[in-house]
Amino acid sequence: MQKMVRADAFDAPHPDPGIKRDPTSRSPNHPIDAQYVIYRLEEAGSTLLALPATGYSTALRSSALDIVRNAIESYGWTEKRLRPAVPSAARITRMDEALGWITLIPPESYVLRRIVGARALVSPMTERHLYTWRRLGCALGADHKAVQRWHAQAIDILVARLNRPAANDSKTASSAGLRHGRSGFRP
Numbered sequence: 001m002q003k004m005v006r007a008d009a010f011d012a013p014h015p016d017p018g019i020k021r022d023p024t025s026r027s028p029n030h031p032i033d034a035q036y037v038i039y040r041l042e043e044a045g046s047t048l049l050a051l052p053a054t055g056y057s058t059a060l061r062s063s064a065l066d067i068v069r070n071a072i073e074s075y076g077w078t079e080k081r082l083r084p085a086v087p088s089a090a091r092i093t094r095m096d097e098a099l100g101w102i103t104l105i106p107p108e109s110y111v112l113r114r115i116v117g118a119r120a121l122v123s124p125m126t127e128r129h130l131y132t133w134r135r136l137g138c139a140l141g142a143d144h145k146a147v148q149r150w151h152a153q154a155i156d157i158l159v160a161r162l163n164r165p166a167a168n169d170s171k172t173a174s175s176a177g178l179r180h181g182r183s184g185f186r187p
Contacts, residue, residue: 046123
């Protein structure tokens with residue numbers, strides 16, 4: 001016999017304080033922390049990689065059907081590449097927001113931007129990072145421990161910028177093109 005559970009029981013805090021909360025559930029009065037920023041960036045990278053690589057084209061298409069030359073080809077015995085599910089519109093919106101955070105890192109710290117951007121790319125199929133710490137270290141000509149420290153510095157910069165009150169942050173708002181509702185274009 002199944003026990004009935006109220007729908008709002010899932011929204012209640014867990015009685016055991018040792019259990020971590022879901023990073024996606026964040027109330028507006030709580031400041032943003034590093035775990036939340038990393039989660040959102042990795043979710044954005046996974047969403048970006050899950051988007052279809054091709055879309056509709058205006059090029060003319062051939063209307064001729066493919067000729068089946070073997071019986072094996074006609075029944076789907078050929079290898080097909082597995083693709084992740086196309087992300088929802090809400091995930092794409094969250095992706096755009098989170099990837100926009102990378103621009104909050106100062107332009108003179110372009111190496112930190114590259115590290116955060118590369119580390120955010122997570123395979124949607126395997127949930128593994130495309131760039132490991134050692135691979136990033138080889139690409140930058142540095143030790144992988146230094147790359148980890150630089151990543152932590154960049155995340156700390158993002159947390160500080162995201163927790164800054166919006167009224168006092170006119171430089172960030174103007175650099176993102178958000179002051180007057182513009183989309184980044186200034187005459």
